[in-house]
Amino acid sequence: MSIPLFEAHGLSFRYPGRPAVALPGLRVAAGDILGLAGPNGTGKSTLLRILAFLYPPAEGELRFDGRSVTSEAQRARLRRQVTLLPQEPRLLSRSVWHNVTYGLRVRGDKQNIDERAAEALDMVGLEPSRFLSRSWRQLSGGEAQRVALAARLVLRPRALILDEPTASLDAASAERIRQAALAARQERGTTLIIASHDLRWLDTVSDHVLHMGDYPE
Ligand SMILES: Nc1ncnc2c1ncn2[C@@H]1O[C@H](COP(=O)(O)OP(=O)(O)OP(=O)(O)O)[C@@H](O)[C@H]1O
Numbered sequence: 001m002s003i004p005l006f007e008a009h010g011l012s013f014r015y016p017g018r019p020a021v022a023l024p025g026l027r028v029a030a031g032d033i034l035g036l037a038g039p040n041g042t043g044k045s046t047l048l049r050i051l052a053f054l055y056p057p058a059e060g061e062l063r064f065d066g067r068s069v070t071s072e073a074q075r076a077r078l079r080r081q082v083t084l085l086p087q088e089p090r091l092l093s094r095s096v097w098h099n100v101t102y103g104l105r106v107r108g109d110k111q112n113i114d115e116r117a118a119e120a121l122d123m124v125g126l127e128p129s130r131f132l133s134r135s136w137r138q139l140s141g142g143e144a145q146r147v148a149l150a151a152r153l154v155l156r157p158r159a160l161i162l163d164e165p166t167a168s169l170d171a172a173s174a175e176r177i178r179q180a181a182l183a184a185r186q187e188r189g190t191t192l193i194i195a196s197h198d199l200r201w202l203d204t205v206s207d208h209v210l211h212m213g214d215y216p217e
Contacts, residue, residue, distance in 0.1 A: 007027050008023060008025060011060035011061075013043070023047065028159075030189065032192075035206030036194065048163050048195055049084065052082050056072070082158065082161065083159070084163065085162045089145070091147060096134050097132045100120055100132075104154060107155075120151070141173075145169055153180065156188060159190065194206070
C-alpha cells in the first residue's frame with residue numbers, strides 16, 4: 001500500500017478548559033477527497049487547522065508524506081504545500097490582482113504571475129479581464145469567496161483544505177466553488193479535505209467522509 005499524504009494517530013487538541021478534537025486515526029491518500037461532516041462545534045475547523053499545520057496537536061502523531069511532523073520549522077515548510085481556505089476568508093483591501101497574487105509575491109515566485117492569476121480566476125469562473133483590476137470593495141460575497149479560493153489555487157498546493165467553502169453563498173457561486181475544487185483534484189491531482197454541512201455533495205464527491213462526534217464538555 002502506498003504511503004498516505006496525511007496520516008494521524010490519536011490526535012487531540014484542547015482550547016483552554018475545552019476539548020475540541022479527539023481523533024483516533026486518519027489516512028488520506030494523495031489525490032483523494034476527504035469529507036468532514038458533523039454538527040456545529042464538533043471540532044471540524046480545529047482539525048482542519050491542525051491538518052493545515054497552523055496548530056500543533058496537543059497529543060498524537062501527524063505524518064505528512066510518510067514523515068512525522070513534530071517541529072514548528074517543519075510545519076512552516078509544509079504550509080507551502082498545504083493551504084487552508086478558512087470559513088470566512090479575509091481579502092486584502094486591494095485589487096483582485098493583489099489578492100490573487102499575494103502568496104506568489106510573498107514567496108518571490110513571480111514568473112508568469114499575471115497568466116497564473118488569470119488562470120486561477122478562470123478556474124473559479126471569474127472573467128480575468130473584468131475582475132483582475134477590480135477593487136475588493138466591488139465584489140459580492142460570492143465573488144469575494146471565489147477570489148479567496150483563486151488566491152489558494154494559484155499556489156498549486158499539494159493539498160487544499162476547505163472549511164465550509166459554500167456556506168451562505170448564492171447557488172451559482174457555490175457551484176463555481178465546487179467545480180473549481182474538483183477541477184484542481186482532476187487536473188492537478190490536488191488532495192482535497194472539505195468540511196461541509198452539504199452532506200449530499202460530500203457523499204457524492206468524497207472518497208471517504210469522516211463524521212466528527214460530540215465531545216464531552
Ligand atoms: N479560539 C477558540 N477558543 C476557545 N474555544 C474555541 C475556539 N475555537 C473554537 N472553540 C471551541 O472548540 C470547539 C470546536 O470548534 P470548531 O470551530 O473546531 O468546531 P466546528 O465543528 O468547526 O464548528 P462549526 O461547524 O460551527 O464551524 C467548540 O466547542 C468551539 O466553541
